[in-house]
Amino acid sequence: MRRAVCPGSYDPITNGHLDIIGRASKLYDEVYVTVMINKSKKGLFTVDERIDLIRQVTSEFGNVRVESFHGLLVDYCKQRDIPAIVKGLRAVSDFDYELQMAQMNNGLTGVETLFVPTNPTYSFLSSSLVKEVAAWGGDVSHLLPDAVFDALSRRLREQ
Numbered sequence: 001m002r003r004a005v006c007p008g009s010y011d012p013i014t015n016g017h018l019d020i021i022g023r024a025s026k027l028y029d030e031v032y033v034t035v036m037i038n039k040s041k042k043g044l045f046t047v048d049e050r051i052d053l054i055r056q057v058t059s060e061f062g063n064v065r066v067e068s069f070h071g072l073l074v075d076y077c078k079q080r081d082i083p084a085i086v087k088g089l090r091a092v093s094d095f096d097y098e099l100q101m102a103q104m105n106n107g108l109t110g111v112e113t114l115f116v117p118t119n120p121t122y123s124f125l126s127s128s129l130v131k132e133v134a135a136w137g138g139d140v141s142h143l144l145p146d147a148v149f150d151a152l153s154r155r156l157r158e159q
Helices: 015-027 047-061 073-080 092-109 127-135 146-158
Strands: 003-008 030-036 064-069 084-089 112-117
Touching: 003 015, 003 073, 015 030, 015 047, 015 084, 015 112, 030 047, 030 073, 047 064, 047 146, 073 092, 084 092, 092 112, 127 146
Parallel strands: 003 030, 003 084, 030 064, 084 112
Antiparallel strands: none
């Protein structure tokens, strides 16, 4: 069985993330979408909320599992016998950072990283940018799955 992981913070998941996950789901038998936990960062959504949203918007793929993990991604991969990491690249600046991570991960455990170029429609998109624009009242509805946009709108009204 061919397995891959799409790691990220997904705070929140965007249409750009969803595009990469969907494309990976066509290439692999199982795709693990893993919410990586960084205790030094406070997210807008809790890890459990992110997992729930990701499960909702990836349910159509049928071969996607959603989990969280705290620690090294390569340890997560070793525990689940996952030989590949799939990462979306938006720009050359992403490549510089991700190449270093890929080389480190491969050196540690032999896990391969596959880089998938982002759909040009989403090449500027990041969760941080979406949250900032939404917090200032900008329309981000076209950048997020409907369920995520609704959750983001509710969360920002609560603050």
